[in-house]
Amino acid sequence: MTRRRDFLALALASAASAAGFRPAVAQGATSLDRIKRSGRFRIGVTSAEPWFFKDPMAGTWSGVGIDLGTALAGELGVTMVPVETSWANCVAAIQADQIDVMFVLDPTEERRKAIDFPDAPLFYYAAGALVRPDQTATAWSDLDKPGTRIGVTLGTSVDRMVTETLKSASVSRFANNDEAVAAFAAKRVDAVAQFHPALVVQYARLKLGKVILMKPVTPVATSAGIRRDADPAFRTWLGERFATLYAAGKPQESFASYLRTRGIDPATVPGLVREKWV
Template identity: 25%
Template structure:
């Protein structure tokens, strides 16, 4: 009988431990953020105008400002977590940050690993080409030839789009947007496939080095990503987005980062 009670007590203890562990895991990120007093935001600095690093080491951009607004609304401190793009989802999953606010496109593959809030902006893939190809290349279809070399950034929807829509061309992938687009600017690649905002800004700055085919050839909604199984955080994010759009905050930030170039001198 004593042995039976010992086993029963052990089983009960294990069950209680599992319950406590499950409850801890089920704790919403909102509660964890409130407890820590910090909103840790993952992004990959270098994606104009969403997140960039200034000459003096500060992080600026549309996503950065939206993250600061969010932290202010929560009553906590904004903590930037600059993360390499190929490791940004694992960083979120392992708790190194609370949210990804880094210009991430919603894709089915990513959605299997994270949950997305409602899109906060919709963009698409565009093309920068060598000036010598201006007039010859009018769309992505014209690049679908083995004689052309295309550059893009590793692990992005730009790389996916190039593989899917321009499969005959040679594809070179780089760790950063800057490295990829320089291949075209230096004449080492014929085209650079990447997100519309980045390409538009780069083209306006380097008119002699690249030509811009500005019509997007993909549809890409960008959204904030959080860990799976947290409906409370998603509800907060969707309502926060609705509120900022309604009170003018979103438009004010959008106009500053997308319709003005006053900030460019800080990152050049």
Template identity: 30%
Template sequence: MLSLANVRPQSTARFSLHRLVMAVAAFVIMALSSYQAMAADPNLVLDRIRKSGELRVPVMVGEEPGYIRDRATGAWGGFYMDWANDIATILGVKAVPVETTWGNLAADFQANKIDIAFGLNPNPKRGLVVDYLSVPLFTDAWAIVTKPGFTKTTWKELNDPSVRIVVQKGGTMQVVAEALTPKATITPVEDRPLGVMELQSGRADVMIVAIFDAVEIAKQIKGQITLPTPMLRNPATIGVRREEGNEGYENWLTNWVNQQRALGLAQGKLQQAFEKHGIDLSMLPPEFSF
């Protein structure tokens, strides 16, 4: 016959094991609950923008017709602002311009100064803090603007120490110049107007820009546009700040872009913007289409 002295240790062991199992189960439940609480709502950013009543958009001096500042009122327009206003209207908020430069965009996103940016070219360095939509709003290409009579038409010919190239600092055009024409004399400047001045003064032979910008610059200086070969197509997309809870925002913007492209709305807006700005798109090289 077993004594109680022999039974109690087993009962105590079973009881301790039961308590341990219950404690582990409780910990797992608490951990899962904490994880679910910490997991970001995919609509967090979209809801935040709608609650704030503002869609903060970067604007830039000297970037017509994408960004146009009314000298009399200070109000911002241009096709990028038109798109921003369209998105803001659908969200029930107001588009608020934030003056900056291409080179400062990544820092502006990181500092949470802006909610969206248009016409971006995927850039791995900037991509550390910016999420790009997977579909482009329109297709661009890298071009050069020169004075009439400039004869070099390939990237290989431009890659020469005698060729003086001006680019906007921190933009993708600087990446292109340093990758394809490292032997050329490359001068980075803060913004487009300074680049145009370098070209007008004769301190630069070539300015590398997106082709839609090239059309505007060529009009200003009575210059010529060349698409150096091989032609480098350039997807112009939308960027948003990389942060938790922006999945719903990105998905919604992707749907908006798909509609703009499918119905020809994006292409039509570009066409109208250039015509309204007095720019003849027949200046575009025949091998390019957007």
């Protein structure tokens, strides 16, 4: 399933190039050059709290990814521009020069074949599950039973992990996090697997079930997807900025700020700093 999705993403990128969406590399300029020259830093956004949230009334975006994009755009002296995409299509959007970066995109082996990633991680999270109040599962194997229905978001790292790990449970894939949790609320799935920050926000809004960090808790380093340039200037710059921002606690600061807007006390949930999980 993962290989089919990556193949489709590559095919879409090729079609986009044929239609006139030429990557910056083909134009003889690096991504960093193009961003500075255009005055626009285009970040991919999709419905996925706490990373990206679109106010349905104002049409404005907020979240950890928006904060990071705004901060980095400011350092470059350009304007941050959100461009709507999806986790399943963002690789093709990067290749087709529709966006410059997709934050909170895990550097999987398949994705590395198509796009590039900075060396330094953006921050860390761990896979968890939103389950019914009476569910006693503490490990993925506890959920891997015939008749158990697991909801995941299509094209995410958790989708890949659940597909590879769970052999007996039924896996249902949804276009975004909200749809997966809506299916849980409607009892069309028995559990939703996502990374723990997204589940915490969804639980606070739903007030249904409970969030479990499935054991063993394995920190996952997330990053940001970018085009593969012959000149590594943009990748190097992003990697340096990620390391500095993580050391200064900026991703956690943005995460805590967003949680407060949802009425969640940041002190009550695991954050984005793996060193504090012990």
